[in-house]
Amino acid sequence: MSExxxxxxxxxxxxxxxxxHDFDRYAATLFVDPPCRRSLLALYxxxxxxxxxxxxxxxPLPGEIRLQWWTDTLAGTAHGGVEGNxxxxxxxxxxxxxxxxxxxxxxxxxxxxxxxxxxxMPTMAALEAHAADTDGALFALAARILDQGSEAVDHLAxxxxxxxxxxxxxxxxxxxxxxxxxxxxxxxxxxxxxxxxDAYAGRETPALRLALNELIAEALRHxxxxxxLLGELTPAARRAVLPLALTRxxxxxxxxxxxxxxxxxxxxxxxxxxTLWRASRTxxxxxx
Numbered sequence: 001m002s003e004x005x006x007x008x009x010x011x012x013x014x015x016x017x018x019x020x021h022d023f024d025r026y027a028a029t030l031f032v033d034p035p036c037r038r039s040l041l042a043l044y045x046x047x048x049x050x051x052x053x054x055x056x057x058x059x060p061l062p063g064e065i066r067l068q069w070w071t072d073t074l075a076g077t078a079h080g081g082v083e084g085n086x087x088x089x090x091x092x093x094x095x096x097x098x099x100x101x102x103x104x105x106x107x108x109x110x111x112x113x114x115x116x117x118x119x120x121m122p123t124m125a126a127l128e129a130h131a132a133d134t135d136g137a138l139f140a141l142a143a144r145i146l147d148q149g150s151e152a153v154d155h156l157a158x159x160x161x162x163x164x165x166x167x168x169x170x171x172x173x174x175x176x177x178x179x180x181x182x183x184x185x186x187x188x189x190x191x192x193x194x195x196x197x198d199a200y201a202g203r204e205t206p207a208l209r210l211a212l213n214e215l216i217a218e219a220l221r222h223x224x225x226x227x228x229l230l231g232e233l234t235p236a237a238r239r240a241v242l243p244l245a246l247t248r249x250x251x252x253x254x255x256x257x258x259x260x261x262x263x264x265x266x267x268x269x270x271x272x273x274x275t276l277w278r279a280s281r282t283x284x285x286x287x288x
Contacts, residue, residue: 025138
């Protein structure tokens, strides 16, 4: 197969991986200019591979080995080439094409090491750092792909990442409870008279709901800040944070008192596309 054919196949592989495992981000790429879409999908495919490690291993050590391979690949010290791994090949292409900071990608990997263990999230500060180095980093990297990096982008990306990361913690409550993992900070639970046992039980108690409501309120606060900062970004860079429209929709649902946060909820793909399309036509996200 020609080099062009190999590249096309790798790009298609990444697109399908993101479409299957991270439809929100996949759908958001449909609203950006085609020349940048391939690099965005490479970035999101890389993230998908890192996040999925927790689901693919039963013990932390094999997971650490897999994550180390990605760290070595970014550093150029991995054994063997990346030709056999389409996600790695596409990621390195995007890194070179857009001068993506390898340090941010490596930190994302390092942060997800926490996910391999059943240690509870200790404090709000720890959760903020986790969200900033994962969801926040992805927003900042996506903006660099679509336009360029800047202090304004990084500032907005951090708030956007905290909003999205906190919402994700709440959305994953049923799954995490089944694994006896707790990403809701123990500090926050205890402050509201709850604890890890309530989270693991997989049902809401009044005290647990108070803690979750506080986390939802914090997510909404960061989301409001991020949206106020949108005007400081170029129109092209704003498309990097288009998924915030989905975060708003999810947090508004979570904030409703009748919503059972332990009941599995999956937003339909049609609702996802409709929400992103409407947001893309608003003044905040329009490209012209």
